[in-house]
Amino acid sequence: MDKIFKKLDKKYLKICIYAAITVLITGGIAMLFLLSGPFWSKLWAISAAVFRPMIIGGIICYLFLPIVERLERLFNKKKKHKWARPISVLLTFGIVIAAILLILALIAVAIYKNVESLNIESIKNLFFKLQADYTAIWNFVAQQLESYDIASDNISHIVTAATGAVTSFFSGLLFGVIFSIYFLLDGNHLSTYWTRAFRLIFGQKAEDNIEVFLKDADKAFSGYIRGQFTDALIVGVLITIILSIVGVPYAIVVGVFAGLGNLIPYLGPVVGYLTLVIVCLPTAAFDKMIIGIIIFAIVMFIDGNIINPKLLSDNVEVHPLLVVAALIGGGALGGIAGMLVAVPCAALLRLQFDKYLMRTEKRRLDEMKEASSKSKGEHRNKA
Known part of the structure; x- marks a missing residue:
């Protein structure tokens, strides 16, 4: 037996032992995952419940941080105060909440003022007719659901699931706000x-690389997202003012939805046109609708060619084809939220790819220079 072990190559024997141990460990982990499926699913659910509000809080913190820092600098202009940071955070949230409440109040006032233009009697007649034809409507809805393989008995489950999703969203948003404050x-x-x-775990070099990457990410995300918010605000205010002047009904509602839609590239005009048509049809204001469509076209042309490029001129340029591809991919992965972050992610990927090309080009040039200097040295030695 000893002779057999002496004849074996110790180097390859060690490699075989390591490979066998690796296979055994991998198989053991796979079996652990298969046998403890419920445990991992519960662990994933708990992790998702914890990390979702943390991510939401991080996004809110990232968006509000410039306002907080500017207010803090304003308070600490002459002397540094301990209360400057908490007051800045409180004022920032107060400003945002006040802006949201103001928008909602303006929408409510606009709806209240324009609801008198609707024919109340026709609405009442439509309501009574729907109430009388309740059975026929319910049967029609049930048939449509069955055509999509959705049984009417499952509607309660669907409603329960939707209610749970809405509750989960608002609870996640609430805890996200709490995380963002901290x-x-x-x-x-x-x-x-x-x-x-x-730095202690991965080393100084890894920290430097992460720091450079985070600066690139901040350049791509902060400029784009904050620029888009500013652009959306400008477009919403312009459309609201101009539509109010020409007498389009629900001008504030149309402006708010147009501004929100403008946060996503190429979606703002679509949302604006649809909102304009929806608010003009009940009052039969077709002349105002045509005027509004023309105003939308003019404002969107100015925004696309002057305002938006000026706001985003300091960011990494992204080709329109890459924008469209990023929006499609972002929408498929994360819906509206995915579309919101798709373009800055594409800008960040392009920036990293450009840096990789620059490093590769520099390395190739250095190699060529080194080879050229070696060949010149060899020629001199031969001479």
């Missing part, structure tokens, strides 16, 4: 702590 208040200490932990 991130804004104690962000510097958290950043210092985790930067130090990352």
Whole structure:
């Protein structure tokens, strides 16, 4: 037996032992996942429940941080105060909440003022007719659901699932706001702590690479998202003012939805046109609808060729084809939220790819120079 072991190559024997151990460990992990499926599914559910509000809080913190820092600098202009940061965070959330309430109030006032233009009697007659034909309508809805393989008995389950999804969304948003407040208040200490932990675990070089990547990501995301919000605000205000002047009904509602739609490239005009048609049809204001469509076309042309490029001129340029591809991919992966972040993600990927090309080109040039210097040295030695 000893002779057999002496004849074996110890190097290859060690490699075979490592390979066998790796296969056994991999098989054991696979069996663990197969045998403990419910445990991992519960662990995933708990992780998703915890990390979802943290991600939402991080996004809110990222968007509100410039306002908080500007207010803090304003309070600390003459002397540094401990209360500057908390007051800045409180004022930022107050400004955002006040802006949301103001928009909702304007929409409510616009609807209240314009609802008198509708024929109330026709609405009442339509309501009574629908009430009388309730059975026929329900049967029609049930037939349509069955055509999509949805049994009418499952409607309660669908409603329950939808209610649960809405409740989960608002609870996640609430906890996300709480996380964002803590991130804004104690962000510097958290950043210092985790930067130090990352450096100690992965080394200084990895920290430097991550720092460069995060700066690139901030350049792509901050400029694009904040620029899009500014652009949406400008478009919404312009459309609201102009439509109000020409007398289009629900001008504030149309302007708000047009501005929100403008957050996503190529979607703003579609949302604006649809909202304009919806608010003009009940009152039969076809002349105002045509005028509104013309105004939309003019405003969107000015925005696409002057306002938006000016706001985003400092960011990484993205080709329109890449924008369309990113929007399709983002919509398929994450819906509206995916479309919102698709373009800055594409800009970041392009920036990283450009840097990779520059590093490769520099390395090739250095190799060529080194080879050229070696060949010249060999020629001199021969001479």
